[in-house]
Amino acid sequence: MSEKKPFLIVKELTKEFVRGEPAIQNISFELHEGHSFGILGKSGSGKSVLMNAIRGTKEYEPTRGLIIFNIAACEQCWHVEYPSKAGQKCKNCGSNLVAKEVDYWEERKKLTPLSYGIYNRIAIMFQRTFGIFGEAPVLDNVRNILKKVKYPEKSIDSRAKLLLEMVHLTHRATHLARDLSGGEKQRSVFAMCLARDPLLFIADEPSGTLDPLTAVAVHDVMKKSVKEEGLTLLVTSHWPEAVTELSEEAMLLDEGEIALKGEPKKIEKAFMDRMGEVIIDRREYTVPLIKVGDLMKTYYTQDRGIVRAVNHVSFDVREGEIFGLVGVSGAGKTSLVQMVIGEKKITEGNIKVKIGDDWVDMAVAGPEERGRATKYMEILHQEYCLYPHLTILENLTGAIEQPMSDEYKTKKAYDALRAVNFTNKEIDSLIYKFPDSVSEGERHRVAIGRVLIKEPKIVILDEPTGTADPLTRMEIVRSVKKARDTLQQSYFIISHDIDFIKAVCDRAALMKAGRLVVIGDPDEVIDHFKKIEKEEMEKLHTITE
Template structure:
């Protein structure tokens, strides 16, 4: 049975088309997969289905086939198959009706939006100061929030997303993968008839991603909830989607079975550049028995990092790998002075001097921090500045106007934008960019200040395969041309094998092994390889 029909949809931003003549039908209870490169229009289409005001189509229709409550004070909506039944809210009859979403009345449109949930890429959307279970209960609404039934439902949802062991933890203390699973529990707590998932597993390690995939199957597909999902992971399309489209430059260039679409899309993915491995011997970061312990009343002592020692050399691309929650992000935050160590030694070389990163002040840690660059896993751009502003004024990079444009355009080329497009990108606003484009601009924001050491937290998380290869090559180019040192936090061993000279494996706050990426892979068990290597 038809659920959503898109007819002749067109959408432009500032005169530039981003969706062109989209015609598509989504069946009730099915999952549509959307595949495409960064900037192809995937996120625009997702936000249009959500009803986000800025993404209203310029022309065309988004039609919902629904069963809507005849009680005008209720207007609860269900999928069309429920027509003739009783409204679960007020008991009145549900009547079949097709609604033109973007031309509907305010109340009807609001009723549809209440039944749509969304997971946005890299947007964890949690209340940081609240516990995990409070975050889920808040999604159920204010009325009867703490009633026994709601509490049990919240616990069931957290068990489904494998987060029942974190029920009383404060959200800010969770890892990125854990936050993403709580976000899914929150969205399911809203009892949606449609779930929109924009790269929901892009920042997760393969093991955690597989858990989330299984949850999406059990909690969404098996429950008959319709879903639209974008992803650059072929296995996501093959495991979750019933139907798939390939978007390119805003057009559907192929529509069909997910395995066929994935196969044809992957034929367009370039190969990573093969570079000769160079041994780097001049030390720049030294870490000795570093620890970071937290204490809370509920949890006692939490050993986020527990006695880690390592050395990183000038010009190396060094990977710190491990599954979600292993301690790798906390370790790198201590390296760049964002988090104070509980114990141990951590020094960074600046010129001929070794700087103690535990000591604050302009003569100590403050001397090094201007030469450190960090791309957070939860990065963000300044929404009220265009791309040029984000790459200059917003980060206090004061340059003559014309030189600023040239330098900004050049750095955009470095992160994979085509030469003839990089100059026009400078006048775009962040909300006009796709998720992958924003990611690359955020990486450019780090590289444009020419730091000595660059820390990248899951740098390929939400990137399609083509963009991923472009960024891989960009990192290699930046290291060779600028003599930069890269510390890369990742759960993606395929990426680490492509780009890193050396890697350390972390688990449970401890460093288990250090060596070449190939040596790290050789030490993994068969099960671990399956979790961390997508192509295994």
């Protein structure tokens, strides 16, 4: 009996956006039907370029090399199935499915029905691109996908509810998508991808923006889909845990080339061996800069009634310190920060910010009250963005409000990029590029630089390492500490990245279900966080079983 052909063959693939400068070079691997393959690499290594080329995204047509799909196709309606179904009847029209070896990009360039048949059976979940309509309930977002793929009308509701149950979002089904936390949005998008009934599911950083508990839940769903539904999974990540958890085989990508291929644990070790040591340097500060007193934020929802997103929280952030706030998605972290920065109204309690010798009440709107503090505060939101039509340099210099020469603005842009640990060579390479031409990790560091270039007194970072690989994470640690000392800044950091919090913060606090659970030394806070996570995971597995 002859060996089954691989479902996907990538052969000597090279992509150049600029002639002679390959983003990826000579990439080759195979993926069999119903199996999983992981691609590990730091930000900018070429992972997303490779994924888009395999997806068939127009701008990512390979410069050289082949992407081949072995499939079973209906020559009447061009419905596509796995190669193992060759000889069976098409579920759409009843014709026989015929085995085909397809040069994917040759078909894509000709715009053939077969190329669209394959394209429509590939689902991709991008990092941070929450492809979800915010003004519609979560359940409707999933329903809409099922309608697009012509799922049987009478079964749409039950299928949509089952998919949300799989990603542990049943309790959010009727909520508007815009009101979800970042982790909840990512899980919603995953459910929408599964609704497409893909042959190939491409997960581009599937859990890079998620807290550890939510990441485990998403990983469990992915593993279950591969095992029970015969899904073929291609996962890219800069987090070794994600590749090890989700892949049967993996490779390490470095500067666009394969550095190593083999067993996921081996790939993980090779990647982590490259990470340098970060010295923990915690300092003690005593002078309050932000005082939060008995703070509450409540919402009303039709299905849950009054929701206490922030429930009687009190703490302070001290001048000069780096203060961290941790907790799983939905703990209330983002709502709290939005009140601190003046973006959301305080329900009860108070927030005071010290400006000079005065304490500014953030509950009082207007330029002579809250406005006196907000001009000294800058926030990098979890769902940040850069202007796509502006170069990296223009994105940075456009944030400068003070009048100064173009030459001095450019100097400040270079300084800001150095502060987030770009080398001069790297800056020269990316400064005139557009955001879409650089990696997600590089965009993230540029976004932090855009905050720092304004030289604020108080810097608030909401999930600053959400898309950063472990190497970039340590660079951000060094960047924050360097900026704190150089610019005399104070930092309030919201994150579920426990390693980052331990490495960068002087003090930390833990939130759970809207309440402040513990505050103090980052190691003790993280230990408490892990204990709670373990208890929640045990509950989750009990419910699942």
